[in-house]
Amino acid sequence: MKNELIDFHCHLDLYSDFPAITMECERAGVLTLAVTTTPRAWPRNRHVASTTRCVRAALGLHPQLVAKRPEEILLWEKYLPEARYVGEVGLDAGTRFIRSFDLQKQIFERVLQHCARAGGKILSVHSVRSAKVVLDMVEAHLPPPQGRVVMHWFTGSQADARRAVDLGCYFSVNAEMLAGDRHRATVVDLPLERLLTETDGPFTYRHGRPTQPADVTVVIEALAEARSAAPDDVAIAVRANLDRLEEQI
Numbered sequence: 676m677k678n679e680l681i682d683f684h685c686h687l688d689l690y691s692d693f694p695a696i697t698m699e700c701e702r703a704g705v706l707t708l709a710v711t712t713t714p715r716a717w718p719r720n721r722h723v724a725s726t727t728r729c730v731r732a733a734l735g736l737h738p739q740l741v742a743k744r745p746e747e748i749l750l751w752e753k754y755l756p757e758a759r760y761v762g763e764v765g766l767d768a769g770t771r772f773i774r775s776f777d778l779q780k781q782i783f784e785r786v787l788q789h790c791a792r793a794g795g796k797i798l799s800v801h802s803v804r805s806a807k808v809v810l811d812m813v814e815a816h817l818p819p820p821q822g823r824v825v826m827h828w829f830t831g832s833q834a835d836a837r838r839a840v841d842l843g844c845y846f847s848v849n850a851e852m853l854a855g856d857r858h859r860a861t862v863v864d865l866p867l868e869r870l871l872t873e874t875d876g877p878f879t880y881r882h883g884r885p886t887q888p889a890d891v892t893v894v895i896e897a898l899a900e901a902r903s904a905a906p907d908d909v910a911i912a913v914r915a916n917l918d919r920l921e922e923q924i
């Protein structure tokens with residue numbers, strides 16, 4: 676069995692050459708979730724993904740853009756029936772975005788409520804400095820089995836992590852999360868059966884160039900080392916996790 680790699684959070688449309696990076700996912704056989712930051716990008720992403728075997732598009736409204744374009748929630752709602760995957764959505768309480776936090780919460784609540792009503796959605800969720808609030812909102816508005824949440828680049832506490840596991844969340848893990856000591860221990864403690872891999876390219880770098888989906892091999896190797904497991908076994912487990920996640924919903 677050929678083991679396919681998974682990049683569950685990548686901004687393919689923000690690379691300098693969207694068609695070329697998409698072809699690269701196909702060539703390398705990396706199952707890639709093409710997240711978007713604005714629903715304006717949905718039609719093109721949906722079209723490009725439809726021409727591929729490996730790429731799936733996600734309908735997003737990034738919390739860092741909410742302050743400047745809250746009205747785009749209407750466009751997001753319009754496209755939701757076309758989307759199985761949703762993201763990038765969530766909250767950002769970092770210093771640059773804290774001023775719009777109340778507005779972000781209003782938008783995210785609408786996102787969760789619409790997903791719950793529609794059913795069958797899988798969400799890639801941003802939670803910078805806001806893991807607890809994100810989990811409060813997921814618990815209130817989108818508990819399983821109404822939807823499935825994948826916490827993208829999770830940097831919450833170990834208590835937040837346990838709560839996310841109890842709420843049925845998955846976690847997409849990238850190389851940066853495993854590079855420093857700060858979040859490494861939390862990641863290592865996450866249950867293997869809830870892990871996916873991601874790059875968050877092109878916002879992360881490797882060898883001085885934007886990370887590419889095929890670079891998730893680095894995440895697999897780092898997870899394997901941290902867990903004293905064989906890389907192939909971790910890759911097989913992650914692939915099985917994606918299948919299970921999709922079957923659960």
Ligand code: MN
Pocket residue numbers: 684686710763875
């Ligand atoms: Mn992202």
